[in-house]
Amino acid sequence: MSSIAAYYNGKTVLITGATGFMGKVLMEKLLRSSPDVEAVYILVRPKAGQSMQERVANMVKSKVFDRVREDCPNFQEKIKPINAELTQPNLAISAKDSQELLSQVNVVFHCAATVRFDEPLKHALLLNVMGTQQLLLLARQMQKLEAFIHISTAYANCNKRNIEEVIYPPPVETKKLCDLVEWLDESIIQEITPKLIGDWPNTYTYTKALAEYLVQQEKEHFNIAIIRPSIVGASWHEPFPGWIDNFNGASGMIIAAGKGILQTVKVNNDAVADLIPVDVVINLMLAVGWYTAVHRPKTVMVYNCTTGGINPFCWGEIGYHVISTFKRNPLEQTFRIPKAQMTSNHLINQYWITVSHKAPAMLYDFYLRLTGRKPRMMKIFNRLHKSMMLLEYFTCQSWEWSSENMNMLMTQLSPEDRRLFNFDVRQLHWSEYIENYCIGAKKYLLNEDMSGIPAAKQHLRKLRNIQYAFNTTLLVIIWRIFIARSQMARNIWYFVVSLCYKFLSYFRASSTLRH
Numbered sequence: 001m002s003s004i005a006a007y008y009n010g011k012t013v014l015i016t017g018a019t020g021f022m023g024k025v026l027m028e029k030l031l032r033s034s035p036d037v038e039a040v041y042i043l044v045r046p047k048a049g050q051s052m053q054e055r056v057a058n059m060v061k062s063k064v065f066d067r068v069r070e071d072c073p074n075f076q077e078k079i080k081p082i083n084a085e086l087t088q089p090n091l092a093i094s095a096k097d098s099q100e101l102l103s104q105v106n107v108v109f110h111c112a113a114t115v116r117f118d119e120p121l122k123h124a125l126l127l128n129v130m131g132t133q134q135l136l137l138l139a140r141q142m143q144k145l146e147a148f149i150h151i152s153t154a155y156a157n158c159n160k161r162n163i164e165e166v167i168y169p170p171p172v173e174t175k176k177l178c179d180l181v182e183w184l185d186e187s188i189i190q191e192i193t194p195k196l197i198g199d200w201p202n203t204y205t206y207t208k209a210l211a212e213y214l215v216q217q218e219k220e221h222f223n224i225a226i227i228r229p230s231i232v233g234a235s236w237h238e239p240f241p242g243w244i245d246n247f248n249g250a251s252g253m254i255i256a257a258g259k260g261i262l263q264t265v266k267v268n269n270d271a272v273a274d275l276i277p278v279d280v281v282i283n284l285m286l287a288v289g290w291y292t293a294v295h296r297p298k299t300v301m302v303y304n305c306t307t308g309g310i311n312p313f314c315w316g317e318i319g320y321h322v323i324s325t326f327k328r329n330p331l332e333q334t335f336r337i338p339k340a341q342m343t344s345n346h347l348i349n350q351y352w353i354t355v356s357h358k359a360p361a362m363l364y365d366f367y368l369r370l371t372g373r374k375p376r377m378m379k380i381f382n383r384l385h386k387s388m389m390l391l392e393y394f395t396c397q398s399w400e401w402s403s404e405n406m407n408m409l410m411t412q413l414s415p416e417d418r419r420l421f422n423f424d425v426r427q428l429h430w431s432e433y434i435e436n437y438c439i440g441a442k443k444y445l446l447n448e449d450m451s452g453i454p455a456a457k458q459h460l461r462k463l464r465n466i467q468y469a470f471n472t473t474l475l476v477i478i479w480r481i482f483i484a485r486s487q488m489a490r491n492i493w494y495f496v497v498s499l500c501y502k503f504l505s506y507f508r509a510s511s512t513l514r515h
């Protein structure tokens with residue numbers, strides 16, 4: 001019997017960020033592997049005109065729960081949603097709900113965060129830092145709390161090259177910074193943000209670094225562990241190979257490449273692409289929850305959850321496998337044939353942006369206008385370029401993370417646990433993983449049916465013919481203009497044509513003699 005699965009049976013778990021990408025995969029695995037878990041409380045806010053209840057009712061219908069639905073058809077009865085808003089005092093949880101949590105919860109998984117790179121500092125602080133502080137205050141009063149697992153990011157300390165499994169001192173006193181932004185005008189905060197975040201690339205990584213320090217300060221009160229995943233991608237095996245449901249991390253760029261929109265991207269081909277499958281992160285989270293509660297380590301354990309040091313793979317290789325997968329399994333209605341120029345040279349990238357992004361977008365928008373439709377391609381590309389700018393910090397450099405704690409934990413697991421909660425990324429076969437990632441993005445994110453592949457291939461052939469015809473016409477036009485303007489070009493042209501003619505005559509004559 002698995003010790004990890006057995007541990008969660010009969011326990012009450014609280015998950016924040018349960019409606020997010022990782023939260024859903026966590027809930028699914030927990031409910032499937034430990035069907036006798038007492039209850040899974042989730043903090044959910046109303047959103048986009050939907051009440052908390054409506055959101056949860058829709059969420060449990062998601063495909064991500066298909067496997068657990070098959071194994072335990074009444075799995076949703078274990079899910080107990082609590083109305084909460086992490087940016088509000090006391091997380092806006094009612095007194096009654098709060099009492100229930102304080103008396104029941106055994107394990108907390110804190111996943112909620114804003115992961116946007118362009119989040120205004122004030123909001124990122126409110127949610128990622130102050131929200132975490134409020135949750136810690138609540139956790140302090142939980143009578144049966146056995147473990148508090150905080151999900152950070154491997155890039156929380158991306159201003160360092162070598163990242164150990166320790167908490168680094170924060171760049172500022174968090175309390176002072178929070179007080180400051182509370183009364184400062186929004187526009188002033190925006191202006192001083194670059195100065196405040198210093199050598200962090202964005203408010204997301206900066207606030208995740210501050211949160212880690214806050215979490216560590218609670219170590220006297222309960223058992224804490226921090227998990228730092230790198231770039232979380234589609235699942236490796238569970239619940240299905242290639243499961244993905246949002247455009248974050250590398251997924252948006254992979255899809256943009258598959259759609260033939262992204263044709264050039266600024267990456268260092270030889271830099272390590274530290275992707276980590278979502279199910280690996282979730283298995284590690286459940287194992288860490290068990291280990292922290294049962295073994296009660298004396299210090300706050302930090303688990304860098306990365307692949308680069310163990311089973312490295314580079315951006316250049318990812319690009320190659322993404323393009324080759326999408327050529328074999330094309331997406332529907334692609335804009336152009338999938339192809340990716342990948343360079344870390346700014347000027348070369350700018351050249352390709354002009355030639356293979358902006359020029360086709362302008363031409364297509366012109367065609368849309370001519371046919372009485374609204375132009376939209378330039379808008380899409382401007383958005384893509386904004387995203388590419390925000391992501392290039394992560395694709396043009398490599399980091400080294402130590403992963404001793406992840407390795408240590410592996411040695412603590414029984415063979416059964418190692419199989420059921422596998423986080424051994426040495427077994428990851430990258431080309432197979434990337435292929436499943438791309439196909440998963442097609443199926444689960446874009447809702448495209450695999451039966452549409454022959455039509456998608458036909459569309460690619462049409463695009464190829466258009467491209468050949470366009471290139472030939474362009475070449476002839478350029479050459480005609482050139483010849484009309486330059487005597488030298490004319491002479492070269494006549495020389496080349498006469499040379500070809502002579503060659504042809506020679507071959508025809510020699511083949512006639514042979515027969």
Ligand SMILES: CCCCC/C=C\C/C=C\CCCCCCCC(=O)SCCNC(=O)CCNC(=O)[C@H](O)C(C)(C)COP(=O)(O)OP(=O)(O)OC[C@H]1O[C@@H](n2cnc3c(N)ncnc32)[C@H](O)[C@@H]1OP(=O)(O)O
Nearest residue numbers: 115116117153247248249250252253257319340387391394
């Ligand atoms: C040849 C292939 C090469 C592939 C590899 C190339 C590059 C790899 C790229 C990146 C890797 C580095 C990632 C580093 C991660 C660090 C790890 C972390 O710790 S954490 C989490 C990571 N966080 C993120 O990834 C968030 C980043 N995103 C953002 O900050 C913002 O989305 C944004 C980039 C600033 C863009 O903001 P914008 O306001 O313009 O858009 P929205 O996010 O609001 O999205 C609007 C809407 O569009 C949908 N969407 C987004 N992207 C796409 C897409 N590519 N195609 C189609 N649709 C897309 C999005 O879901 C929204 O839809 P909806 O309104 O319905 O929700």
Ligand SMILES: NC(=O)C1=CN([C@@H]2O[C@H](COP(=O)(O)OP(=O)(O)OC[C@H]3O[C@@H](n4cnc5c(N)ncnc54)[C@H](OP(=O)(O)O)[C@@H]3O)[C@@H](O)[C@H]2O)C=CC1
Nearest residue numbers: 017018019020021022085086111112113153229231232249
């Ligand atoms: N995805 C990745 O590549 C990586 C993620 N991480 C970390 O993993 C964790 C989970 O990330 P991921 O699942 O990808 O993120 P998502 O963006 O998919 O999910 C974020 C979750 O946080 C919730 N949330 C956001 N704001 C609030 C709020 N004000 N009150 C209550 N809940 C809120 C969201 O709820 P709602 O549905 O209501 O918006 C959602 O459930 C984060 O802590 C992130 O930093 C770390 C490394 C990489």
